[in-house]
Amino acid sequence: MSRHYAVFGHPVAHSLSPRIHAAFGRQTSIPIDYRAIDVEPGQFTHALMDFVASGGAGANVTLPLKQAAFTLCDDLTERARRAGAVNTLVRNGDTWHGDNTDGVGLVRDLTERHALDLRARRTLLIGAGGAARGVAPALLDAGIGDLFIVNRTPERTDQLADALAEPDRVHPRYLGDLQALGEFDLILNATSAARDGSHVPAMPRAIVGRRCAAVDLNYGEAAIPFLAWARAAGCHDVVDGLGMLVEQAAESFARWHGVRPETDAVYAMLNSNHDALVTAD
Template sequence: MSIPRYAVIGHPVAHSLSPRIHAAFGRQLSIALDYSAIDTAAEEFDMTLGAFAASGGVGANVTLPHKQRAARACATLSERARRAGAVNTLTLRGGEWHGDNTDGAGLVRDLTGRHGLDLRARRTLLIGAGGAARGVAPALLDAGIGDLYIVNRTSERADALADALGQPGRVHPRYLADLKQFGEFDLVINATSATRTDGLPDLPMSLVGARTAAVDLSYGEVAIPFLAWARAAGAHDAIGGLGMLVEQAAESFALWHGVRPDTDPVYAHLVEHRASLVTAD
């Protein structure tokens, strides 16, 4: 009997810790699996996904920049993937792909469980409106945050995400250039990939108060500029995305294998080796 094939698909993706994380989960639960990283450009995503299925692939995680394209490639979507308009977990069912999104559940579980944050009624700023932001926004609203402000370099994407979330009295798209007018937030989340290329947006320190938790959905070197800004601004908490990565991976693992692994030992092992972490899923 062949070992089921799984993968993380992105561009770039060689840095990804997902193969290491899923291998650790498999060892923990004595589940044999083959999990690899597949790098593919945006225009080749559908062809790559088809080739992966033809070679025995039964499940995949999807990372930058393919999460919204993955949603369009699916025959069916879970409710949370439909709300997000983005997919980070694919499962082959009857020869067709089913899409889900575990990013939001992973983030909330990390912030509330591992870091002990009470998210209820927190005035929240979400920086970015791409696949990562779309994955976490619905779960944050469900977790009880207060008003959600969304800013993005391209304001049309912020408007589109706000419209998709469908809570006009609670979700507010705004211009990135107007950040200095916003006042303090209880929760600031960086969901951009800007630090990969042209640097972190110019963020005023007035966004941060004594209670503020600042969270970067990236991990490793990519998260350093935002977390450094947060600490310099006096944020109460400055949290990288490693914990979220492990938790969303555990949610995907449970969807594929029917059992949720213990994330704490895997997270602890990765923290011990955090000097070798490079970038973000």
């Protein structure tokens, strides 16, 4: 039976992952069978079973399924365990091995492609769902300073802060606290607000420090509202999630095929069509 790969999400028709993995396959001369599978959260387990029955060997997982994927794995990498969310599944016999490549993808994009020094940056993370969980541990490992987390649902903020288990560096706060939190050197939007049709939380300009970098984990149209605010607020650097998407995909590809592809050419190809991009994985 041939080996199949896929990205699961809801919605997922927008996903660039099939294009990215096809490009990686051409680059490495590895035949790739990779497609997008739209599945609602309640049907995810059954969809994975059908995928395995048809020869599924590995998968990416995007919103809103990353935490559900975590619960379905019998074995997890340390970074997935810390995140409490999985974006990369590897079939291991009769079980799933779970990894999370989001964080390493983000850090690699910011430090290598955009030449940002993350060390000691006072950081604000907006959101506490699967995307935020995926990147928070890697940001801490990259040496950021204090990490403040805000989210519309305070309980999820507290849960993420507890999971990170670094009370001296990680501080859960409420959205209403933003005005009083002072300036930040790094602000990340890890919400799916623009994609869901809701609004990115209102943020005061007072939180923007002199060397502040603003990063949206979304790309394309879904990143426009936050990045527009960041430019208007005077952020020194403004970065969307396209590079992170390519880098996390390369890490997943390496897990499945044993070789890590080069990413710059693929990023350049996608970036040249930036206006046609829709949203984030």
